[in-house]
Amino acid sequence: DTAVSQTPKYLVTQMGNDKSIKCEQNLGHDTMYWYKQDSKKFLKIMFSYNNKELIINETVPNRFSPKSPDKAHLNLHINSLELGDSAVYFCASSPGTGTEAFFGQGTRLTVV
Protein backbone atom coordinates (compact mmCIF):
# COMPACT_ATOMS: atom_id res chain seq x y z
CA ASP A 1 0.00 0.00 0.00
CA THR A 2 1.33 3.43 -0.95
CA ALA A 3 1.67 5.64 2.12
CA VAL A 4 1.33 9.02 0.39
CA SER A 5 -0.24 8.93 -3.04
CA GLN A 6 -0.72 11.74 -5.51
CA THR A 7 -2.73 11.88 -8.69
CA PRO A 8 -2.08 12.48 -11.44
CA LYS A 9 1.62 11.67 -11.83
CA TYR A 10 1.90 13.75 -14.99
CA LEU A 11 -0.20 16.73 -16.00
CA VAL A 12 0.21 18.67 -19.24
CA THR A 13 -2.10 21.61 -19.72
CA GLN A 14 -2.41 24.92 -21.50
CA MET A 15 -1.86 28.34 -20.04
CA GLY A 16 -4.95 29.80 -18.46
CA ASN A 17 -6.49 26.47 -17.52
CA ASP A 18 -7.50 25.42 -13.99
CA LYS A 19 -6.24 22.10 -12.65
CA SER A 20 -6.20 20.10 -9.44
CA ILE A 21 -3.77 17.66 -7.90
CA LYS A 22 -5.01 15.21 -5.30
CA CYS A 23 -3.13 13.79 -2.36
CA GLU A 24 -4.06 11.10 0.12
CA GLN A 25 -2.12 9.58 3.00
CA ASN A 26 -2.98 6.37 4.83
CA LEU A 27 -0.46 6.83 7.65
CA GLY A 28 -2.83 8.47 10.10
CA HIS A 29 -0.69 11.61 10.18
CA ASP A 30 -2.08 14.94 11.36
CA THR A 31 0.06 17.22 9.20
CA MET A 32 0.22 17.42 5.43
CA TYR A 33 2.27 19.62 3.11
CA TRP A 34 2.64 20.76 -0.45
CA TYR A 35 6.14 21.40 -1.77
CA LYS A 36 7.18 22.72 -5.16
CA GLN A 37 10.37 21.48 -6.81
CA ASP A 38 11.65 23.68 -9.62
CA SER A 39 13.80 22.76 -12.59
CA LYS A 40 16.95 23.20 -10.48
CA LYS A 41 15.62 20.66 -7.97
CA PHE A 42 15.06 23.30 -5.29
CA LEU A 43 12.31 22.25 -2.89
CA LYS A 44 10.17 24.98 -1.41
CA ILE A 45 7.30 24.64 1.05
CA MET A 46 4.00 26.03 -0.18
CA PHE A 47 1.40 25.04 2.40
CA SER A 48 0.99 23.00 5.52
CA TYR A 49 -2.21 21.75 7.10
CA ASN A 50 -2.67 20.26 10.53
CA ASN A 51 -5.87 18.30 11.04
CA LYS A 52 -7.62 20.15 8.21
CA GLU A 53 -6.48 23.59 9.34
CA LEU A 54 -4.03 25.75 7.41
CA ILE A 55 -0.95 26.42 9.52
CA ILE A 56 1.66 27.46 6.97
CA ASN A 57 1.03 29.55 3.89
CA GLU A 58 4.25 30.67 2.31
CA THR A 59 4.35 33.45 -0.24
CA VAL A 60 2.37 31.67 -2.91
CA PRO A 61 0.17 33.37 -5.51
CA ASN A 62 -3.48 33.20 -4.54
CA ARG A 63 -4.11 31.25 -7.75
CA PHE A 64 -3.00 28.30 -5.65
CA SER A 65 -5.64 27.11 -3.22
CA PRO A 66 -5.21 24.07 -1.01
CA LYS A 67 -8.20 22.20 0.33
CA SER A 68 -8.28 19.60 3.05
CA PRO A 69 -11.64 17.80 3.26
CA ASP A 70 -10.31 15.57 6.03
CA LYS A 71 -6.94 14.97 7.63
CA ALA A 72 -6.07 12.20 5.19
CA HIS A 73 -6.48 14.38 2.11
CA LEU A 74 -4.88 17.59 0.92
CA ASN A 75 -5.67 18.71 -2.59
CA LEU A 76 -4.11 21.56 -4.53
CA HIS A 77 -6.14 23.58 -6.98
CA ILE A 78 -4.42 25.98 -9.36
CA ASN A 79 -6.30 28.64 -11.30
CA SER A 80 -5.20 30.41 -14.46
CA LEU A 81 -2.07 28.34 -14.93
CA GLU A 82 1.08 30.13 -16.08
CA LEU A 83 4.25 28.86 -17.74
CA GLY A 84 6.16 29.48 -14.50
CA ASP A 85 3.95 27.03 -12.66
CA SER A 86 5.67 24.18 -14.48
CA ALA A 87 7.38 22.12 -11.79
CA VAL A 88 7.11 18.94 -9.80
CA TYR A 89 4.68 19.23 -6.90
CA PHE A 90 5.16 16.97 -3.91
CA CYS A 91 2.68 16.14 -1.25
CA ALA A 92 4.01 14.98 2.12
CA SER A 93 2.71 14.06 5.53
CA SER A 94 4.16 14.02 9.01
CA PRO A 95 2.92 12.70 12.35
CA GLY A 96 3.77 15.90 14.14
CA THR A 97 6.56 17.58 16.01
CA GLY A 98 10.12 16.57 15.40
CA THR A 99 9.61 13.89 12.89
CA GLU A 100 10.38 13.46 9.26
CA ALA A 101 7.95 13.95 6.41
CA PHE A 102 6.90 11.13 4.12
CA PHE A 103 6.68 12.14 0.49
CA GLY A 104 4.51 11.13 -2.40
CA GLN A 105 5.96 10.35 -5.82
CA GLY A 106 5.29 13.82 -7.14
CA THR A 107 3.16 15.34 -9.89
CA ARG A 108 5.05 16.72 -12.86
CA LEU A 109 3.04 19.71 -14.10
CA THR A 110 3.90 21.09 -17.52
CA VAL A 111 2.16 24.24 -18.68
CA VAL A 112 2.37 24.89 -22.43
Place this chain on the structure above:
Amino acid sequence: AQSVTQLDSQVPVFEEAPVELRCNYSSSVSVYLFWYVQYPNQGLQLLLKYLSGSTLVKGINGFEAEFNKSQTSFHLRKPSVHISDTAEYFCAVRAANRDDKIIFGKGTRLHILP
Protein backbone atom coordinates in the same frame (compact mmCIF):
# COMPACT_ATOMS: atom_id res chain seq x y z
CA ALA B 1 13.95 30.85 11.06
CA GLN B 2 16.11 27.98 9.92
CA SER B 3 18.23 27.64 6.79
CA VAL B 4 20.35 24.94 5.21
CA THR B 5 23.39 25.26 2.99
CA GLN B 6 24.70 22.41 0.90
CA LEU B 7 28.08 23.56 -0.22
CA ASP B 8 28.44 21.35 -3.28
CA SER B 9 25.90 21.26 -6.08
CA GLN B 10 27.63 18.24 -7.66
CA VAL B 11 30.06 15.66 -6.34
CA PRO B 12 31.75 13.23 -8.75
CA VAL B 13 33.31 10.17 -7.15
CA PHE B 14 34.66 6.89 -8.42
CA GLU B 15 32.82 3.69 -7.67
CA GLU B 16 33.94 2.05 -4.40
CA ALA B 17 35.55 5.30 -3.21
CA PRO B 18 34.39 7.09 -0.05
CA VAL B 19 32.22 10.20 -0.26
CA GLU B 20 31.22 13.07 1.98
CA LEU B 21 28.36 15.42 1.18
CA ARG B 22 28.49 18.61 3.21
CA CYS B 23 25.62 20.33 4.96
CA ASN B 24 25.58 23.33 7.26
CA TYR B 25 22.55 24.78 8.95
CA SER B 26 21.56 27.95 10.72
CA SER B 27 18.99 28.25 13.49
CA SER B 28 18.29 30.21 16.65
CA VAL B 29 16.50 27.23 18.22
CA SER B 30 17.24 23.55 18.58
CA VAL B 31 16.74 21.60 15.41
CA TYR B 32 16.21 18.17 14.01
CA LEU B 33 18.20 17.27 10.91
CA PHE B 34 17.51 14.95 8.01
CA TRP B 35 19.07 13.62 4.85
CA TYR B 36 16.80 12.60 2.00
CA VAL B 37 17.66 10.93 -1.30
CA GLN B 38 15.83 11.44 -4.58
CA TYR B 39 16.44 8.94 -7.36
CA PRO B 40 15.61 10.09 -10.91
CA ASN B 41 11.90 10.73 -11.44
CA GLN B 42 11.01 9.60 -7.95
CA GLY B 43 9.93 11.12 -4.67
CA LEU B 44 12.08 11.76 -1.64
CA GLN B 45 13.13 8.93 0.63
CA LEU B 46 14.51 9.42 4.11
CA LEU B 47 18.13 8.25 4.49
CA LEU B 48 18.62 9.14 8.14
CA LYS B 49 17.67 11.61 10.82
CA TYR B 50 19.12 13.22 13.92
CA LEU B 51 16.67 14.06 16.68
CA SER B 52 18.80 13.75 19.84
CA GLY B 53 21.32 11.50 21.53
CA SER B 54 24.34 10.08 19.75
CA THR B 55 25.74 12.52 17.24
CA LEU B 56 26.67 9.75 14.81
CA VAL B 57 23.59 8.57 13.01
CA LYS B 58 23.43 5.53 10.78
CA GLY B 59 20.93 5.27 7.96
CA ILE B 60 19.92 3.05 5.11
CA ASN B 61 22.15 1.90 2.24
CA GLY B 62 25.34 2.23 4.32
CA PHE B 63 25.12 5.99 4.83
CA GLU B 64 25.88 7.77 8.07
CA ALA B 65 25.99 11.37 9.22
CA GLU B 66 27.51 13.22 12.13
CA PHE B 67 25.83 16.09 13.93
CA ASN B 68 28.30 18.76 15.01
CA LYS B 69 26.59 21.45 17.03
CA SER B 70 29.61 23.73 17.38
CA GLN B 71 30.16 23.76 13.63
CA THR B 72 26.43 23.63 12.84
CA SER B 73 27.09 20.84 10.40
CA PHE B 74 25.50 17.53 9.50
CA HIS B 75 27.71 15.97 6.83
CA LEU B 76 26.71 12.74 5.11
CA ARG B 77 29.26 10.00 4.48
CA LYS B 78 29.55 6.62 2.89
CA PRO B 79 32.77 4.57 2.96
CA SER B 80 32.30 2.96 -0.45
CA VAL B 81 29.81 4.13 -3.06
CA HIS B 82 28.06 2.07 -5.66
CA ILE B 83 26.69 3.05 -9.06
CA SER B 84 23.20 2.71 -7.59
CA ASP B 85 23.94 5.63 -5.24
CA THR B 86 23.66 8.03 -8.18
CA ALA B 87 20.95 10.44 -7.04
CA GLU B 88 20.19 13.87 -5.64
CA TYR B 89 20.77 14.22 -1.89
CA PHE B 90 19.00 16.79 0.23
CA CYS B 91 19.86 17.96 3.70
CA ALA B 92 16.90 19.30 5.67
CA VAL B 93 16.20 20.98 8.99
CA ARG B 94 13.19 21.40 11.20
CA ALA B 95 12.72 23.31 14.45
CA ALA B 96 12.66 20.86 17.33
CA ASN B 97 9.44 20.19 19.21
CA ARG B 98 7.29 22.20 16.87
CA ASP B 99 4.88 21.20 14.17
CA ASP B 100 6.77 23.30 11.69
CA LYS B 101 7.88 23.08 8.11
CA ILE B 102 10.92 21.12 6.99
CA ILE B 103 13.36 23.35 5.14
CA PHE B 104 15.54 21.81 2.46
CA GLY B 105 18.96 22.64 1.11
CA LYS B 106 19.42 23.03 -2.62
CA GLY B 107 20.60 19.46 -3.05
CA THR B 108 23.83 17.76 -4.06
CA ARG B 109 23.98 15.62 -7.15
CA LEU B 110 26.12 12.54 -6.48
CA HIS B 111 27.64 11.32 -9.72
CA ILE B 112 29.34 7.92 -9.57
CA LEU B 113 32.14 7.38 -12.07
CA PRO B 114 32.88 3.83 -13.28
